[in-house]
Amino acid sequence: MTDRLIQVGWLTGAFGVHGEVRITAFTADPMALLAYRDLKRADGSPGLTLLSAREAKGGVIARTREIETREQAEALRGLKLFIARDALPEPEDDEFYIADLIGLEARGADGGVIGKVKAAQDFGAGDLLEIQPADGSASWWLPFTMEAVPEVNIAEGWLTAVRPTETE
Structure with a gap:
């Protein structure tokens, strides 16, 4: 960093x-x-x-x-x-900067690697994470909400990403 x-x-x-x-x-x-x-x-x-x-x-x-x-x-x-x-000052326990999510491994609900966080943006309606799939296919956007990202582990370098199709 x-x-x-x-x-x-x-x-x-x-x-x-x-x-x-x-x-x-x-x-x-x-x-x-x-x-x-x-x-x-x-x-x-x-x-x-x-x-x-x-x-x-x-x-x-x-x-x-x-x-x-x-x-x-x-x-x-x-x-x-x-x-x-x-x-920047170090965040409190269980807190992090949105920018620290960039580069984290994105894992599915089953724990399998689905890609990496390529970018974090806020286009006005809340933070979105751009996920670059591990297979090299086109990236996709994930809302940064508790439902879509229920777990973040900065120390170990990963987060759980629930794809939009999994919530429908």
């Missing part, structure tokens, strides 16, 4: 005329972005260094080391911002 990146926000544009930026936060507490301070780009290269921030609807208004003008801020509109997975 040392080099995995987790998206924590994205720059939605300039705020005012003095180089402040508006960042939409994907963290429970938007001000956590300031605590992470050094935000990265998707490729792991430096993105933005937050110097100060104040909470705003859905995120923060921030000053950064790299941006001094409104034009510079507008040029970076849409920049996705990441932190290393290691920068």
Whole structure:
């Protein structure tokens, strides 16, 4: 997990005329972005260094080391911002980050391997896991609910995936 990146926000544009930026936060507490301070780009290269921030609807208004003008801020509109997975606090017992599910072995209700978790997304109606079948066939989406994923074992690297056809 040392080099995995987790998206924590994205720059939605300039705020005012003095180089402040508006960042939409994907963290429970938007001000956590300031605590992470050094935000990265998707490729792991430096993105933005937050110097100060104040909470705003859905995120923060921030000053950064790299941006001094409104034009510079507008040029970076849409920049996705990441932190290393290691920068996140360890979850409590019996808790985990959705991103930690990626790469887990997906097992059927009988315990047999059916594939791996390829991705985790939220398209607005709740978290979905993309399951890549072990036989190489097309991947499929599984809602991340107790019914569809009744068991998760991060330590051993697997979860139980109840296929949608099994619940019908």
